[in-house]
Amino acid sequence: MKKLVFLSVVLVMMLALVAPGATAVAQEKIKVDVWIAFQDYRWDWTKEVAARFNEMFPQYEVVVTGGYSYETVFAQVAVAAEQGQLPAVVQFFEAGTQDARDSGLFKPIADALGDRTEILGLPVDFDDFVEPVRAYYTLDGKWTSMPWNTSSAIMFSNMNYLRAAGWEKPPATWNEVEQACEAIMALENAPEYCFTWPNHGWFFEQWLAQQDALYVNNGNGREARATEAVFNSEAGVAILQWLDDLYNKGYLYYSGAQGGDSWSTVDQAYSTQQVAMAAYSSSDTTLYTQMGIEGGFETVASFLPYNDDTGWTGNLIGGATLWLADGLDPAVEEGALAFLVYLTNTENAADWHKITGYIPIRYSAYDLLESEGWFEQWPNQTVAVQQLAQSKVTPATSGALVGGFPAIRNVVTAAIDRVLLSDDDPKAVLDEAVAEANRIIEEYNLLNAP
Amino acid sequence: MVVSPVILMLAGAAIGAAVVAYIFKRAGGLWLLGLGLGAIAGAFGSALFLAPLDYCTFEAGRESLDRAFGLILAAAGTAIVVAPLGWLSGKLLRHESLIEGQQSQGAFRHWWIAIPLLAPTLTILLLFLYYPSLETLRLSTMLSRLGARREVFVCVDNFTRLVEDKTYFETVVRTMYMSFFIVVLSMGLSLLVATMAYLPIRGASIYRILLVWPYAMSPAVAGIIFLLMFNPSGGLINYLLGKWLGIKLGWLNDPKVAPWTIIMASVWKSMGFNILFYIAGLQNVPKDLIEAGAIDGAGVLRRFWHIVWPMLSPITFFLLVTNLTYAFFETYATIDYLTPGGGPLRSTTTMMYRVIQLGVQNNDMGKAAAESIVLFLTVIGITVVLFRTGGRQVTYGV
Numbered sequence: 036m037k038k039l040v041f042l043s044v045v046l047v048m049m050l051a052l053v054a055p056g057a058t059a060v061a062q063e064k065i066k067v068d069v070w071i072a073f074q075d076y077r078w079d080w081t082k083e084v085a086a087r088f089n090e091m092f093p094q095y096e097v098v099v100t101g102g103y104s105y106e107t108v109f110a111q112v113a114v115a116a117e118q119g120q121l122p123a124v125v126q127f128f129e130a131g132t133q134d135a136r137d138s139g140l141f142k143p144i145a146d147a148l149g150d151r152t153e154i155l156g157l158p159v160d161f162d163d164f165v166e167p168v169r170a171y172y173t174l175d176g177k178w179t180s181m182p183w184n185t186s187s188a189i190m191f192s193n194m195n196y197l198r199a200a201g202w203e204k205p206p207a208t209w210n211e212v213e214q215a216c217e218a219i220m221a222l223e224n225a226p227e228y229c230f231t232w233p234n235h236g237w238f239f240e241q242w243l244a245q246q247d248a249l250y251v252n253n254g255n256g257r258e259a260r261a262t263e264a265v266f267n268s269e270a271g272v273a274i275l276q277w278l279d280d281l282y283n284k285g286y287l288y289y290s291g292a293q294g295g296d297s298w299s300t301v302d303q304a305y306s307t308q309q310v311a312m313a314a315y316s317s318s319d320t321t322l323y324t325q326m327g328i329e330g331g332f333e334t335v336a337s338f339l340p341y342n343d344d345t346g347w348t349g350n351l352i353g354g355a356t357l358w359l360a361d362g363l364d365p366a367v368e369e370g371a372l373a374f375l376v377y378l379t380n381t382e383n384a385a386d387w388h389k390i391t392g393y394i395p396i397r398y399s400a401y402d403l404l405e406s407e408g409w410f411e412q413w414p415n416q417t418v419a420v421q422q423l424a425q426s427k428v429t430p431a432t433s434g435a436l437v438g439g440f441p442a443i444r445n446v447v448t449a450a451i452d453r454v455l456l457s458d459d460d461p462k463a464v465l466d467e468a469v470a471e472a473n474r475i476i477e478e479y480n481l482l483n484a485p
Numbered sequence: 486m487v488v489s490p491v492i493l494m495l496a497g498a499a500i501g502a503a504v505v506a507y508i509f510k511r512a513g514g515l516w517l518l519g520l521g522l523g524a525i526a527g528a529f530g531s532a533l534f535l536a537p538l539d540y541c542t543f544e545a546g547r548e549s550l551d552r553a554f555g556l557i558l559a560a561a562g563t564a565i566v567v568a569p570l571g572w573l574s575g576k577l578l579r580h581e582s583l584i585e586g587q588q589s590q591g592a593f594r595h596w597w598i599a600i601p602l603l604a605p606t607l608t609i610l611l612l613f614l615y616y617p618s619l620e621t622l623r624l625s626t627m628l629s630r631l632g633a634r635r636e637v638f639v640c641v642d643n644f645t646r647l648v649e650d651k652t653y654f655e656t657v658v659r660t661m662y663m664s665f666f667i668v669v670l671s672m673g674l675s676l677l678v679a680t681m682a683y684l685p686i687r688g689a690s691i692y693r694i695l696l697v698w699p700y701a702m703s704p705a706v707a708g709i710i711f712l713l714m715f716n717p718s719g720g721l722i723n724y725l726l727g728k729w730l731g732i733k734l735g736w737l738n739d740p741k742v743a744p745w746t747i748i749m750a751s752v753w754k755s756m757g758f759n760i761l762f763y764i765a766g767l768q769n770v771p772k773d774l775i776e777a778g779a780i781d782g783a784g785v786l787r788r789f790w791h792i793v794w795p796m797l798s799p800i801t802f803f804l805l806v807t808n809l810t811y812a813f814f815e816t817y818a819t820i821d822y823l824t825p826g827g828g829p830l831r832s833t834t835t836m837m838y839r840v841i842q843l844g845v846q847n848n849d850m851g852k853a854a855a856e857s858i859v860l861f862l863t864v865i866g867i868t869v870v871l872f873r874t875g876g877r878q879v880t881y882g883v
Contacts, residue, residue: 106846113632134848138632227718234826288718291738293826294846299709300716300737307719442847445826452828456740478849482633 064096067370068122072108072355074101077184080390081378088377092155095370104295105131105355106441116140121360123371126183128355129171130236130440133256135358136174137438137483142361145178147372155373157380163397167352167423170433174257180356181375184393186318187350187419188241190340194333196226196311205312205337209277212312212340216286219311228288230281231304232314233297234451236444237353239266239274244432245341246270247348251476256436260484264443264472267465273342275454275461282455289455293448306330314339316353317419320392324415336415338422349426351434354393394419438479443472490540494528497563501527501570508571512578519574523567530566534558538626541640550648554641624854631848643855652831653839653856657863660835663744664812671752672804675759676797680789682760683767693764700757704815708822711750712737715823737824740832747823747833751816759804766800767793798879805875806868813864817841836860 071081078101085097102108105128112125116138127135135141152159161169161178168182192205200218216229232238243250248270251261281287288310290300298316305313306326315323320336327334341347357375359368377383384400387393389409395401401420404410410417426432437443450468454461505523510516535542535558542555593599625644628637647653682692699707714721715736723733736746770793778788817837820827827834827842834842837860844853 106848110631110845110848116632134632137634139634140632231718289738289829290716290718291735291743291824291829292712293828296712296822296825299712300719303713303716303719305719309718439847442849445842445846448826449828449831452826453830456738456828456830475847475849478628479630481637482628482630482635485634 067097069099069124070122071126072102072105133436133438141358143177143179157376180358185354186316188339189317191323192312208343210343227309229286230312231288231310234293236447242274244351246345247431250435251437254430261437264469267469336418349432439475442475446471493531497527497531498524501567508575514578526566526570530563531559533562621854627851629850667751667812668808671755679760679763697757704818740830766797770796802879
C-alpha cells in the first residue's frame with residue numbers, strides 16, 4: 036500500500052513537470068519581458084495596461100516584473116545581461132541614462148523604429164511629446180529611450196499659514212521664502228518649522244538648472260562625455276548658502292534622511308502641519324492636495340522658488356524612461372516596441388497622470404485632460420506642466436549626463452548635510468564634493484568609455 | 486629599499502625552516518626533514534598572496550605604504566602556510582589525536598567514510614561560500630562596476646586608500662562602540678526580561694510570544710514604523726515628549742543622538758531572539774540546584790549569580806557571538822530606513838553601511854569588496870579574542 040502511494044506521488048510530480056511544457060508548445064505566444072522599478076499601485080496599473088495589450092495582440096504575452104528600486108533593477112539587469120537573460124524592456128531613472136547608454140545593452144528606439152510611423156497599427160508621433168522630455172532623452176540626435184514617468188520639482192504650501200501671515204500666494208523666490216518664513220514664524224500659532232525639502236541630490240540639480248549653471252562639463256555631458264564636475268560654481272555655493280541661512284534662522288526643517296528614503300519624512304512633517312512649505316516632486320501632487328483636504332487646509336502648488344540674483348531659466352525633469360534591449364529576436368522587438376507605444380498613447384498617458392501626478396508627457400494627453408475639465412478641478416496638477424512648458428531649453432535645463440550619477444548624488448547630499456549641521460564653509464565643502472565627484476567620474480570613464 | 490620575489494621567498498623559507506625544524510627537534514623527529522619541509526612551505530607561503538598580485542606592491546613608482554602592505558601580505562601568507570604545518574607535524578610526531586577532547590567510542594571504522602557523508606555540505610559550502618569569498622579577494626584588487634565594459638587591476642589601492650581616508654578610521658571606531666552597546670544592552674535587557682517572563686505567572690506563554698514578536702517582524706516594516714515614530718518633526722515620540730515634558734530631541738538629525746536611536750532600534754529588534762534563547766536556557770537550569778541553594782539560605786540574587794548565571798554561560802557565549810554578528814552585519818537595514826545616507830554628519834555610518842553604499846548604490850564593486858574583507862577580518866579577530874577569553878569560562882554541564 037505504501038509503495039502504491041509513493042509511486043502515485045512520483046507519477047503526479049512527473050506529470051506536473053511535463054504538463055506546463057506541453058501547454059506552452061500548444062499556445063506559442065511570444066513572450067515580452069518588461070522590468071520596472073515599482074512594486075506599488077504603479078506596478079498594478081502597468082500590469083493592467085499589459086493585460087489590455089495582450090488582449091489586443093493575442094500573439095504576444097507581455098509580462099511586467101516589479102522591482103524594489105531603480106538601483107536594484109540596474110544591478111539585476113547587469114547580472115541578467117551577463118547570463119544572456121536580458122529582458123526586452125527595462126526602466127531606468129534619469130540618473131542612470133549614461134550608464135544605460137554606455138552598457139551597450141540597449142538599442143535606441145529610433146534605430147528600432149526606422150522610418151516607420153506606425154507599429155502593429157499603432158501610430159507613432161514623437162512630435163507629440165512635450166519639449167523638455169524630448170530634450171532630455173534625445174541623445175546624439177536620436178530618440179533613445181521611451182519617456183514614461185516624468186516629474187519636476189515644485190513647492191507645496193499650506194495656505195492656512197501663508198494667508199495668516201499675509202501672503203495670498205506662495206513665495207516665488209528665495210528671498211520671498213525667507214520673508215514669508217519670517218512672517219509665518221512670528222505667528223501666534225506658528226508651525227514648528229517654515230520650510231522643508233527632501234535632501235535628495237535632485238533638488239540641488241534643480242536649483243542649479245534654474246540659475247542656468249552646469250552640473251558637469253562639456254555642456255552637461257551632452258556635447259561630449261563629461262569628464263569633470265563643475266557644480267562648485269557661484270550658483271552651487273549660493274544654494275548651500277541659502278539653505279544654511281534658512282537653517283540657522285530656524286526656518287528650515289532637515290530630517291537627517293538623505294536620498295531616496297528622505298521623502299517620507301517630509302510627507303509626515305507636511306501632513307501633520309509642522310511645516311508651512313515643502314519643496315517636493317510633482318509626482319505626488321495628488322497625494323499632497325489630498326493631505327490638505329483631509330487635514331483641513333488648502334494645499335497650493337507653485338513653481339520651485341528660485342534665486343533672485345540670477346533669475347529663473349527653467350527647471351529640469353526627473354523620473355524614468357523605458358529602454359529597449361539590443362539583439363532581441365525581431366518578433367520580440369516588434370512586440371516590445373508596440374507595447375512601449377501603447378503604454379504611452381494619449382489615453383494611457385492621461386490616465387497615468389491622473390493616477391500618479393507624473394506630468395502628461397504628450398500634448399494630446401494634456402488637451403484630453405483639459406477637455407475633461409481635469410485641470411479646472413485640480414489646478415495644482417497644471418503647475419509642473421506649466422513650469423516645464425515655460426522653461427527655456429539650455430544645456431543646464433536639459434539635465435546632466437554623467438557616469439556614476441547616483442554615487443555623485445550621494446556626495447552632494449552628504450555635502451548639504453555637512454553644511455547645515457556644521458560650521459564648515461559652503462564653498463570649501465562643495466570644493467571637496469567636486470573633488471570626490473571627479474574621482475567617481477574618472478573611474479567610471481576608465482571602465483566604460485569606449 | 487629593493488624587494489624582489491626571490492628575497493621574499495628566501496626570507497619566508499628561512500623563517501619556515503627555522504620554525505618547523507625546531508618543532509621536529511622538540512618532538513623527536515628528523516630535524517633536517519623539518520628544515521626542508523619548512524623551507525618549502527615558507528617560500529610557498531611568502532608567494533601565496535603576492536604571486537597572484539604579480540608582486541605589484543614593489544613595482545617602481547609605488548609608495549612606501551604599498552611596499553609595507555606587500556611585506557604584511559608576505560608575512561601573513563608565510564604564517565598561514567607554516568603555522569598549520571608546524572602544528573600538524575608536531576601532533577603527528579607525538580602520535581597525538583588531531584581532535585581535541587575525548588574520542589567517542591562510536592568512531593567510524595574507516596576514515597574515508599567521512600568524505601561521502603560530508604560531501605553534500607562541502608559542495609554547498611564550496612559553491613556558495615568559498616568560491617564567492619575567493620571572488621571577493623579578486624574583486625578587492627580591481628576597479629570594477631557591474632555592467633561596465635572592462636575591469637582595471639589596481640593592485641592594493643583599494644586597501645591603502647582606507648589608511649589615508651580619515652573618515653574610514655572614524656567609521657571603524659564608531660562601528661565598534663555602536664556594536665558594543667547594541668550587544669551589551671540587548672543581552673542585558675533580554676536576560677532581565679527573560680527572567681521575569683520565566684516567573685510562574687498566569688498567561689506566561691502569551692507574554693513570551695509577544696516578547697519574541699519583534700524578532701519575527703521584517704526589518705523593512707520595523708524600519709518604517711521607527712522612522713515615522715522618531716521623525717523629529719511630526720513624529721509621535723517628539724509629539725508626546727513635547728506635550729508632556731516640553732522637550733524635543735533630534736532623534737534622526739542630531740549627530741549626538743542619532744547613533745543612539747539606531748542602537749535602541751537595533752536592540753529592540755534583536756531582543757526577541759535573545760529572550761527566546763534565555764527562556765530556553767532558564768528551563769534547563771536544574772530545579773534541585775536552586776532548591777538546594779534556597780535551603781542553604783542563599784537569597785534570590787545570590788542564587789542567580791552562583792547557580793543560574795553559570796548554568797546559562799553556554800547560552801550567553803553563543804548569544805554573544807551571534808549578537809556580535811548581528812551588530813556588525815545586520816544593522817544595515819535599520820540604518821538605511823532611519824538615517825538613510827548614514828547621516829547626520831556621518832554619525833550613523835558603520836562599516837557594513839559603507840560596504841552596501843559603495844557596492845549597491847554606487848556600483849563600485851572593487852572598493853566595496855576591499856572594505857568587506859576588512860570588516861570580515863575585524864569580526865574574525867573579535868570572535869577569536871572572545872573564544873580565547875570568554876570561551877574558557879563557559880561551563881558545559883554540571
